[in-house]
Amino acid sequence: MDPKDRMGGTARRKKSPMSDKPKYYRGSGDGKKPLTRDPLRGAKTEYDVIIIGSGLAGMTAANILGRSGHRVCLLEQHYNFGGLATWFKRSGGHLFDISLHGFPIGMKKTCRKYWSPEIAARIVQLDSIKFHNPQFSFETSFTREDFSNKLESVFGIPRKTIEAFFDHVRRMDFFDDAGQTTAELFEQFFPGRNDVHRLLMEPISYANGSSLKDPAISYGIVFSNFMSKGVFTFSGGTDSLIRAMRAELKRNAVDCFNSVQVERILVEDGSVRGVEASGRRLNAPTVLSNANIKSTVEQLVGPEHFSPDFLKKSDAVRLNNSSCQVFIGIRDGEEIPFVTDLLFTSTRPEFDSASLCDMHGESRTFSFYYPKTRPGSKRYSIVSSTNANWDDWKDLDPQAYQREKERLIEDTVASLESIIPGVRSKIDHLEAATPRSFAFYTQHPTGTSFGTKFEGLEVSMDLPTEIDGLFHAGSVGIIMSGWLGAANYGAIAANKIDAILHRGPKVTREGALA
Numbered sequence: 001m002d003p004k005d006r007m008g009g010t011a012r013r014k015k016s017p018m019s020d021k022p023k024y025y026r027g028s029g030d031g032k033k034p035l036t037r038d039p040l041r042g043a044k045t046e047y048d049v050i051i052i053g054s055g056l057a058g059m060t061a062a063n064i065l066g067r068s069g070h071r072v073c074l075l076e077q078h079y080n081f082g083g084l085a086t087w088f089k090r091s092g093g094h095l096f097d098i099s100l101h102g103f104p105i106g107m108k109k110t111c112r113k114y115w116s117p118e119i120a121a122r123i124v125q126l127d128s129i130k131f132h133n134p135q136f137s138f139e140t141s142f143t144r145e146d147f148s149n150k151l152e153s154v155f156g157i158p159r160k161t162i163e164a165f166f167d168h169v170r171r172m173d174f175f176d177d178a179g180q181t182t183a184e185l186f187e188q189f190f191p192g193r194n195d196v197h198r199l200l201m202e203p204i205s206y207a208n209g210s211s212l213k214d215p216a217i218s219y220g221i222v223f224s225n226f227m228s229k230g231v232f233t234f235s236g237g238t239d240s241l242i243r244a245m246r247a248e249l250k251r252n253a254v255d256c257f258n259s260v261q262v263e264r265i266l267v268e269d270g271s272v273r274g275v276e277a278s279g280r281r282l283n284a285p286t287v288l289s290n291a292n293i294k295s296t297v298e299q300l301v302g303p304e305h306f307s308p309d310f311l312k313k314s315d316a317v318r319l320n321n322s323s324c325q326v327f328i329g330i331r332d333g334e335e336i337p338f339v340t341d342l343l344f345t346s347t348r349p350e351f352d353s354a355s356l357c358d359m360h361g362e363s364r365t366f367s368f369y370y371p372k373t374r375p376g377s378k379r380y381s382i383v384s385s386t387n388a389n390w391d392d393w394k395d396l397d398p399q400a401y402q403r404e405k406e407r408l409i410e411d412t413v414a415s416l417e418s419i420i421p422g423v424r425s426k427i428d429h430l431e432a433a434t435p436r437s438f439a440f441y442t443q444h445p446t447g448t449s450f451g452t453k454f455e456g457l458e459v460s461m462d463l464p465t466e467i468d469g470l471f472h473a474g475s476v477g478i479i480m481s482g483w484l485g486a487a488n489y490g491a492i493a494a495n496k497i498d499a500i501l502h503r504g505p506k507v508t509r510e511g512a513l514a
Contacts, residue, residue, distance in 0.1 A: 039259040039278050046283050047073040047255075048501055050275050052262050052300070053290030055083025056483055057473035059245055060114050060490035061288055061497070066252035068498055073284070074249070075260045075277055077443060082242040083290070084442065084449065085483060094329035094429050096381060097238045097369070102126060102207070102342055103483040105229035110487050119244050122235045126341040129231060131202075132419075133346040133363075135195040142203075144227040155196055165189040166227070172220035174457075174479065182219040183212035198351030202344055206365050208481035209320040209387060209450030211353040218454050218478035225484065231342065237374045265289065265300045265470065272469035286469040286497050290490070292444050293317065293452060293460045293476050301467065310466050314459050320450035320478070321357050322435035324388045326412040329429030330380040336420055342367055345415065359392040359404070364415065384412045390435045390446035405432040451475025464496070471497055 049065055051058045054076040062074045080086045084099050105125075112120035129142045136154060140146050144166055151157040168189070180188075182201065190196040197212070204210055204223055234241045249256055265287050266273040274283035289296040297306065297314045306314070330336060346363035348355060356363050369381045396404060409430050416423055435447030444451075457477025463470050473493035475481045480489040 035259055040257055040280055040282075043073065043255060043257060043280070043282060044071070045281075047071045047274075048284060049073070049286045049288060049497055050075065050282055050284040051288045051290060052265070052275065053077075053083065053474070054081040054256070054258075055290050055474055055486055056085050057475075057480075057486040057490035057493070058083070058288065058290030059249065060110075060487045061290075061473055061494035062254045062256075063245070063249055063252055064114055064491060064494035065497060065501075066249060066254040070498070070501055072252075072254045073282060074254055074256045075262055075275070076256070076258045077261050078441060079258050080242070081246060081256065081258060082238065083486075085238055086242065087237065087239045090327075090329065090429055090431070092329060092428055093332055093379060094327075094381060095237065095239065095374075095379070096327045096329070096383060096431075097367075098325070098433075099238065099483070102231040102233055102367075104225040105232055106225055107232060107484045107487070110484060110491070114487070114491050115245060116248055119241070119248070122241075122244075123232050124235045125229070126231045126233055128338075128340040129342045129344075130340040131199065131344045133198065133344075134349050135198060135351070139340065142226060142230045147199075147227065150199070151196065155193070155199075157190065157193075157196065161189060166224075169216075169220035170224050172217045172224070174217060174221070178216070180216040181212065182210070182214055182216050185216040185219065186212070194350050201353055202346075202351065202356070202363070205353055205356050205387065206344070206385060208478050208485075209448075210478050211356075213353075214478060215454045221479045222482070222485070233341075233373075235373070235375065237369075240374070262291075262300065264302075265296075267301060267305045267467055267470070270305075270468055272467060286471065286500055288471045288473060288493055288497060289463075290472075290474045292319075292448065293456050293472055293474070294319065295443070295445055296463075296472055297459070301470070306466050310459070310462060313455070313462075317456045317459055318453040319446050319448045320452055320475075320481075322388045322390050322438050322447040323433075323449040324386045324408055324435070325433045326384040326409055327429070327431045327433070328382040328384070328413070328416065328427055330382070330423075330426050331428040332379065334380070334426040336368075336370075336380050336382075336423060336426065338370065339368055339419060343419070345419070357387045357389045359388065360407075360411075361386055364412065366416065366419070382416065384416070388435050390439075390448075393435045394446075401434075401436070405434065408432050408434075448475075450478070450481045452477065454478055464500075469500065 048070040050073045051062050052075055054074055062072050066072045086098050087095060089095050108120050108123045128139055130139045148162050151162045152159055186197045204219060208222060210218055260278050262275050262277040264276040266275060272287045294317055303311055343366040348362040355361060364384050364386045367383045371377050409432050413424055438449055439447035454477050460472040460476045463472050471493045473489045475486055479485055
C-alpha cells in the first residue's frame with residue numbers, strides 16, 4: 001500500500017542518461033515525466049477558436065462550437081482530459097474517480113442539449129445519501145420534499161417556515177443580490193439552530209467550497225438546483241463519460257491535444273491573436289481559457305494588457321479552498337456491504353463551516369463505488385474527501401509532508417472502520433491527495449478545487465470587454481462550480497464566441513453585441 005503523492009498519474013520509472021539509478025515520477029515530488037513526442041503533432045496553424053483546458057467547461061464549449069462548424073482546437077496540459085472530472089488507475093485492477101461526482105438533475109438536460117441523448121441517458125440518481133454526526137443521523141433522497149419532511153419531523157421546524165425558506169431561495173437570482181450572507185439567510189429562517197444550519201450547509205460546502213460567510217445567492221442557486229430532484233451521477237464512471245465526450249468531440253471535428261503546455265495567450269492592439277503552446281504559435285481570433293481566472297489574467301495574458309480598474313478587481317478576487325482525498329481500493333474478490341452511495345460524516349459536536357477545512361478535522365465525506373457504478377465490473381472502491389487549506393500543506397518539508405499524508409490515510413481508515421467494521425482487512429490500496437497534488441496536476445493556484453469566491457464571476461465575465469476575442473469559462477463565483485455549473489458556463493461562453501465568429505463585433509459583458 002503506497003500513500004505517495006501520485007493522484008491522477010501512475011508512477012513511472014526511468015533511468016537517467018547520467019546514472020544507472022532509476023528515476024520515479026511521483027507527482028508533485030518529482031515533477032512531470034519529460035515528453036518524448038511532439039504533443040502538437042497534426043495541429044493546424046489557424047483555428048477559429050482555441051480552448052485552453054479540458055475541464056467540463058472547456059470540453060462543453062468545444063463541442064458546441066465544433067458542432068456549429070467552427071475550427072476548434074482544445075489544448076490540455078495533463079495527459080487525461082476532463083479537468084477534475086477525471087480518473088486514474090492503479091495496479092491490482094483499481095480505478096478511482098477524482099471528483100465527488102454528485103450533481104443535480106440539470107446535468108441530464110445539459111448533456112442532452114450540448115452533448116448527446118446517449119450521454120444524458122446514462123445519468124442516474126443515487127439510491128441513498130446519509131448524514132451521520134452527533135446532532136442528527138438519517139438517510140435522505142436529497143429532494144425538497146424529503147428535506148422538508150426531515151426539517152419538520154426530525155428538527156421540529158414548522159411547515160410554514162420550511163416552505164417560506166424554500167420559496168425564498170428558489171427565487172434568488174444572480175442579478176438581484178440583496179447583500180445577505182448565507183449565515184444571515186439561515187438566521188432569518190432558522191435562528192439559533194446550528195443543527196439545521198449543518199444540514200443545509202455541509203453538503204453544499206463539499207460541493208463547491210462555500211461557507212457561511214459567502215453571499216446567500218451563491219448558496220441559494222446551488223442548493224435549489226440539488227433540491228429539484230436529488231443527486232445524480234454517471235453510470236459507468238468518469239472514465240466512461242470522458243471517453244464518450246471525446247468521441248463526440250471527434251465526430252464534431254474538434255482537434256484535441258493533451259500534454260500541451262500553453263505558455264501565453266497572444267494579444268496585439270487589444271485583440272486576441274492566438275496562443276503560444278509547447279514552443280509553437282497557433283493563431284485564432286478567439287481564445288477561451290478554462291484555466292483559473294487569476295492565472296489567465298496574471299500569467300497567460302499578462303497585466304500589461306488590462307486596464308487599471310480591471311486589474312484592481314482581478315487582484316481582489318479570492319481563491320476558494322482546496323481538498324484532500326483518500327483513495328481506498330478493495331482487494332479483488334472481496335466485497336463490502338451496501339452502506340449508502342454518499343455519506344456526510346463528522347464527530348464534531350456542533351457545526352462550524354470553517355472547521356471543514358481543518359488539517360486535522362473531524363468531518364469528511366465518503367463516496368462508495370459498488371459494481372453498479374460501472375456495470376459489468378465486480379470491483380469496490382471508496383473515496384474520502386475533506387475540504388482543506390493550502391497554507392496548511394504548502395511549506396511542509398518532505399518528511400513532514402509524508403507523515404501528514406500517512407496520518408490522513410490512517411484517520412480516514414479508522415473512520416471508515418466505524419462504518420464498516422473489518423473493512424481494513426479487505427483494503428489493498430491506499431493513496432492520498434492533498435492541495436499540493438491538486439496544484440501540481442491541475443496547475444490551479446493554491447491547489448483550489450473550487451475556483452474562486454463570488455467576485456471572480458464578474459472578472460471572468462468582463463474579459464471580452466477588456467480584450468476582444470478573449471473569454472473565460474470555468475469554476476468561478478461558486479455558482480459556476482461543480483460539474484453542472486462548469487458545463488453550463490462553457491455553454492454560455494460558447495454562445496458568445498459563436499456570435500463573435502459569425503458577426504464580428506465585440507460583445508458586452510452581458511453578451512449583447514456592441
